[in-house]
Amino acid sequence: MEDSRPIFLQIAELLENSILDGTLAEEGQVPSTNELAAFHRINPATAAKGVNKLVDDGTLYKKRGIGMFVSSGARAKLRGRRRDEFARQYVQPLLTEARKLGIEPAELKNMIDAKGESR
């Protein structure tokens, strides 16, 4: 793992991403902590911590003796949470950089619109 944040948070985020993009379906089974540990080459206790974080916030639930599953409605909930983070993670740095270059907010809006149309 290259990222500077704790590995268990990165594991939790990777699972969240898979749920958001549909790789992990709601009510689908999640890889076991041992599988995650072997795949990412990390300590199994760390992988378990990441999975447990998602169990604690209700994204995943445990079926005793079988494994971990994605909760119903997890995708919509994650989407809501990630939208809140979007402003902080992407919009704020965009504004900071724009200010440094002397780009006015109105000009920035035009740039976004132009980019959006050209897609």
Place this chain on the structure above:
Amino acid sequence: MSAVIAVTDLTKRYRGVTALDGISFSLAENRIHGLLGRNGAGKTTLMQILTGQHFATSGQVSVFGQHPYENEQVLARMSFIKESQTYPTNLRVTHVLRAARLVYPSWNEEFAQRLVEVFQLPRGRNVRKLSRGMLSALGIVVGLASRAPLTFFDEPYLGLDAVARQHFYDHLLADYTEHPRTIVLSTHLIDEVSDLIEHVLLLDRGRLLLDVEAEALRGQVVTVSGPVAAVQEFARTGTELHRASLGGTTRLTVRGDFGPAAQDRARALGLVLEASSLQDIVVRLSTATDSSTPTPAGVTSEETIR
């Protein structure tokens, strides 16, 4: 979680050298512990005392609740793989494995044979004719297949190439997952093991500098760079470890609890923030032999605290 090893105020002196200087710590059961530090920091001395091969000058050592020295009950439950293991002359690889099978109660022959294939060890060859890397691989096979409840690996891979080292990590992790046990891994290749170890002990000149969860350390030491005033403002709450300046730009390495909002704060101040790897942290915290880092004119660099 119970402690497998408990050390209290351990000191080891020999011939006027203080190898261990009053260190205390405990190691929890069934975890992978990283024992880090520079050459001469005291890592091997510590492991020798823990495995009953050396006497402490003073202090208490308890392994599985008992003193390890000449204690059959304790010694039978541990395996110590040394950097340069020497074997009696005329032993072949198969002889070493057969001896290990007799010595280690938890030895798994099937696993040992599988590892011999993985590391492509020539079974019939005399151990004295093995290459440096093969000798290390043999030690790793013995250390892993012994499945001892307490396994020490002291810099186990001298001469091993990157591929073989990755084999070691993968098999260590897989077998540890299946058969949890306490592992103490001493190494200089910190970046390679930083995701495997759960707990870090950092020794420096006989003193214990860190006794911390690896996850807690991640993001605790950061390097921030930008205009001097903004850098100062950002680093206000942390402990300065290293500073380098070029003109009005400063790069500062600081230790502190910056939290998840650190990235946002740095961005708002127009600074570049990088988290230090475990290896960087160890380098910054360990004592430099020569404190003046060579720098071209115009650049200043200083280790701020010791």
